[in-house]
Amino acid sequence: xxxxxxxxxxxxxxxxxxxxxxxxxxxxxxxxxxxxxxxxxxxxxxxxxxxxxxxxxxxxxxxxxxxxxxxxxxxxxxxxxxxxxxxxxxxxxxxxxxxxxxxxxxxxxxxxxxxxxxxxxxxxxxxxxxxxxxxxxxxxxxxxxxxxxxxxxxxxxxxxxxxxxxxxxxxxxxxxxxxxxxxxxxxxxxxxxxxxxxxxxxxxxxxxxxxxxxxxxxxxxxxxxxxxxxxxxxxxxxxxxxxxxxxxxxxxxxxxxxxxxxxxxxxxxxxxxxxxxxxxxxxxxxxxxxxxxxxxxxxxxxxxxxxxxxxxxxxxxxxxxxxxxxxxxxxxxxxxxxxxxxxxxxxxxxxxxxxxxxxxxxxxxxxxxxxxxxxxxxxxxxxxxxxxxxxxxxxxxxxxxxxxxxxxxxxxxxxxxxxxxxxxxxxxxxx
Numbered sequence: 001x002x003x004x005x006x007x008x009x010x011x012x013x014x015x016x017x018x019x020x021x022x023x024x025x026x027x028x029x030x031x032x033x034x035x036x037x038x039x040x041x042x043x044x045x046x047x048x049x050x051x052x053x054x055x056x057x058x059x060x061x062x063x064x065x066x067x068x069x070x071x072x073x074x075x076x077x078x079x080x081x082x083x084x085x086x087x088x089x090x091x092x093x094x095x096x097x098x099x100x101x102x103x104x105x106x107x108x109x110x111x112x113x114x115x116x117x118x119x120x121x122x123x124x125x126x127x128x129x130x131x132x133x134x135x136x137x138x139x140x141x142x143x144x145x146x147x148x149x150x151x152x153x154x155x156x157x158x159x160x161x162x163x164x165x166x167x168x169x170x171x172x173x174x175x176x177x178x179x180x181x182x183x184x185x186x187x188x189x190x191x192x193x194x195x196x197x198x199x200x201x202x203x204x205x206x207x208x209x210x211x212x213x214x215x216x217x218x219x220x221x222x223x224x225x226x227x228x229x230x231x232x233x234x235x236x237x238x239x240x241x242x243x244x245x246x247x248x249x250x251x252x253x254x255x256x257x258x259x260x261x262x263x264x265x266x267x268x269x270x271x272x273x274x275x276x277x278x279x280x281x282x283x284x285x286x287x288x289x290x291x292x293x294x295x296x297x298x299x300x301x302x303x304x305x306x307x308x309x310x311x312x313x314x315x316x317x318x319x320x321x322x323x324x325x326x327x328x329x330x331x332x333x334x335x336x337x338x339x340x341x342x343x344x345x346x347x348x349x350x351x352x353x354x355x356x357x358x359x360x361x362x363x364x365x366x367x368x369x370x371x372x373x374x375x376x377x378x379x380x381x382x383x384x385x386x387x388x389x390x391x392x393x394x395x396x397x398x399x400x401x402x403x404x405x406x407x408x409x410x411x412x413x414x415x416x417x418x419x420x421x422x423x424x425x426x427x428x429x430x431x
Contacts, residue, residue: 022142024202025151029158031197032135035098036159038190040166041173041183042105044253044277048270049180051254056114058254062386064117065250068125069379073372075129080368081222083134084361090141093134094198101127102191109184125375127191132371137363138202140355148355152348153292157285164281171274225365230420231357235373237304237413240406241346242377243384244311247403248339251385252318253277256332258389259322259396268329276336284340291344301418303349305411310342312407319400322393 050061079097082088104124111117135155143151170183225231256268256276268276295303317335321328350370358366388399 020147021151021154025139025142025154027197027201028135028138029155031194031201032155033158033162034197035190035194036162037166037169038105038187040163040281041170041190042108042187043163043249044167044273045170045174045180045183045270046108047250047254048257048273049183050111050117052257053180054111054113054117056117057386058389059383059386060114061117062250062383062389064114064121065386066379066382067118068121068128069375069382070125071122072125072129072375072378075126075131076133076368076371076375077129079130080133080364080366080371082130083137083364083368085364089204090134090138090364091198091202091204093130094138094202095195097127097130097134098191098195098198099127100130102188102195103127105184105188105191109181109188129371129375132374133364133368136351136354136367136370139351140358140363140367141360143355145356148352149292149296149348150289152351153288153344156344156347157288160281160284160288164278164285167274167278167281171271171278174270174274222365225358225362225369228357230417231354231366231369233413233417233420234353234357235369237410237417238350238370238373239376239380240410240413241304241307241311241350242374243381243406244315244377244403245343245374246378246381247385248280250382251389254389255318255322255396259393268332272329276332279333280336280340283337284344287341288344291341292348295345295349299418299421300349300353301414301421303345304353305414307342307345307349308407308410308414310338310345312404314338314342315400315403315407319397319404322397322400 046065047058047061050056050064051058056064075097079093082093082096083090101124104120104122104127107116107120107123111120139152139155140148169186173182173186174180253273256273257270295306298306314335317331317338321331321335324331354366354370355363385399388396391399
C-alpha cells in the first residue's frame with residue numbers, strides 16, 4: 001500500500017511538471033532534437049577550427065560568423081510574413097529553412113579561406129532566419145495559456161539535449177578522426193533528418209487554416225507590430241540577452257582554449273572544452289522544468305530580471321576564471337552552471353511573453369521581430385568577442401566586467417517594461 005501511494009504521488013508530481021502538451025509539440029521537439037545534435041557538433045568547435053586550423057584571425061572569424069546576422073535579418077523578415085501567410089504557412093517555411101541550413105553546413109565544411117567562410121555563414125544565417133519565426137509560431141499555436149511556459153520549455157529541453165549529445169559526439173569524433181570538417185557534414189545530415197520529421201509529422205496549425213480575406217495585410221501587420229510600445233521595449237532588452245548568449249557560442253570556446261590556463265601555459269584541451277559545454281547543457285536540461293515551474297509564479301518581467309542577474313554573476317565568474325592563479329577549471333564549471341540557469345530562466349518566459357502580446361494571426365511577424373534580436377545579438381556579439389580576444393590579455397579579461405555593467409541597464413529597462421504592464425488594462429497584462 002505504501003509503495004502504491006508513493007508511486008501515485010510520484011506520478012502526480014510528474015504530471016504537474018509535464019502538463020498536457022499538444023502531440024504536435026512532441027513530434028516537433030523530436031525533430032529539433034535531431035537537428036540540434038548536428039548543431040552541437042559545430043557550434044562550439046567552429047571558432048576553434050577556423051582560427052587554429054584554417055588560420056584565420058579571431059577578429060575575422062567573428063566578423064564572418066557575425067555576417068550570418070545580415071542574411072538572418074532578411075530571413076527573419078521574409079520568414080515571419082511567410083509563416084503568417086495562408087498560402088505558405090509555418091510548415092512550408094520550416095521545410096525551406098531546413099533545406100537552406102543543410103546547404104549552408106556543406107559550404108562551411110569546405111571552408112579554407114575567409115571568403116568561403118562568409119558565404120557559408122550567409123547561407124546558414126538565411127536558413128536560421130527562416131526557421132525561428134515559424135518554429136516559435138508552431139509551438140505558440142499548440143500551447144494554451146495555462147501551460148505556455150512548459151510547452152516552450154519542452155521545446156528548449158529538446159534543443160539542449162540534442163546540443164549536449166552533439167558536443168560529446170564531436171569531441172569523440174575529433175579524438176578519433178582528427179578532422180573538424182566532418183562535423184559540418186553531420187550538421188547537414190541532421191538538418192535533412194529534421195526536414196523529414198517536419199514533412200511527415202507536422203501539419204499546418206488550426207490558426208493558419210483561414211481565408212486570406214481574414215488575414216491582415218503584411219505591411220499593415222508589420223506596422224501594427226512596430227506600434228506596439230510594450231513589445232518594442234521588450235525587444236530593446238531582449239537584444240542584451242541575445243548578445244550574452246552569443247558569447248557562449250563563439251567567444252567562450254576560444255577564450256577557454258587560448259586564455260584560461262588549466263595548469264601550465266596552455267589553455268584547455270578540446271576534450272576538456274567538450275566536457276565543459278556538455279556539462280553546461282546537461283545542467284540546463286536538469287534545471288529546465290524545475291526552474292520553469294518555479295518561475296511560473298512570477299511575472300515575465302521578474303523572471304527575465306532573475307535571468308539578467310544570473311548573467312551578471314556568470315560573467316563575474318568568467319572574469320575570475322581568467323585572472324585567478326589557480327582552480328581555473330572550478331570557476332569555469334561554476335560559470336557555465338550559472339549561465340545554464342540564466343538561459344532556462346530566460347527562454348520560456350521570453351517566448352511566452354511574445355505569444356501573449358501577439359494576436360494569433362500575427363504571431364509569425366511578432367516572432368520574426370523577436371528573432372531579429374538574435375540576429376542583432378550575433379551581429380554585435382560575434383565581432384565584439386573576436387575583437388576582445390585579439391587584444392592584450394588585460395583587455396580581454398576586462399571584457400567580461402563590461403558585461404556585468406550592461407546587466408544594470410537591462411534590469412532598468414525591465415523595470416520600465418513592468419511599469420508599462422502595470423499601467424495597462426488587466427486583461428492585456430501578461431502574467
